Amino acid sequence: MSKLRLEGKVAIITGAASGIGEAAAKLFAEHGAFVIIADIQHELANQVVDSIGGDKAFYRRCDVKDENQIEETVAYTIEKYGTLDIMYSNAGIIGSMGSLVRTALGELGKYGIKGELYFSFWSFHTYGV
Numbered sequence: 049m050s051k052l053r054l055e056g057k058v059a060i061i062t063g064a065a066s067g068i069g070e071a072a073a074k075l076f077a078e079h080g081a082f083v084i085i086a087d088i089q090h091e092l093a094n095q096v097v098d099s100i101g102g103d104k105a106f107y108r109r110c111d112v113k114d115e116n117q118i119e120e121t122v123a124y125t126i127e128k129y130g131t132l133d134i135m136y137s138n139a140g141i142i143g144s145m146g147s148l149v150r151t152a153l154g155e156l157g158k159y160g161i162k163g164e165l166y167f168s169f170w171s172f173h174t175y176g177v
């Protein structure tokens with residue numbers, strides 16, 4: 049089986065400047081994907097891009113707490129790369145949580161996970177990805 053299981057795929061990974069997101073970005077790129085490093089830490093993000101290679105990765109500042117920045121990141125990706133195949137909503141800070149089932153999306157900010165959910169919900173509703 050080919051190792052390049054993600055060849056030709058375009059992926060946005062939030063929080064990819066470090067930790068789990070960085071590891072995912074490197075793995076995705078190893079498997080042939082082009083990866084948008086969506087994060088708020090410029091220096092670390094650019095180091096990740098350098099380590100992957102500028103032909104396989106790109107840094108885009110995106111604060112997942114800001115809906116406009118999410119919109120811009122998704123729109124930019126689709127316009128520049130013609131597609132968006134994978135979204136990995138990795139960035140987030142999880143605090144104390146109540147019942148997610150009974151919590152309206154607009155109230156999720158207080159639980160510290162609004163950004164992650166907005167990223168997924170907004171992109172799905174707007175672009176169907």
Ligand SMILES: NC(=O)c1ccc[n+]([C@@H]2O[C@H](COP(=O)([O-])OP(=O)(O)OC[C@H]3O[C@@H](n4cnc5c(N)ncnc54)[C@H](O)[C@@H]3O)[C@@H](O)[C@H]2O)c1
Binds near residue numbers: 139
């Ligand atoms: N590490 C663990 O054991 C663990 C366990 C369970 C869940 N998680 C979750 O997995 C995710 C990644 O964890 P990690 O340990 O790699 O964290 P990390 O702190 O190493 O990395 C988080 C990354 O997210 C970025 N980030 C933070 N706020 C952001 C924002 N508003 N917009 C965009 N990017 C932002 C940071 O700059 C950083 O690069 C988090 O959502 C975390 O809650 C981690």
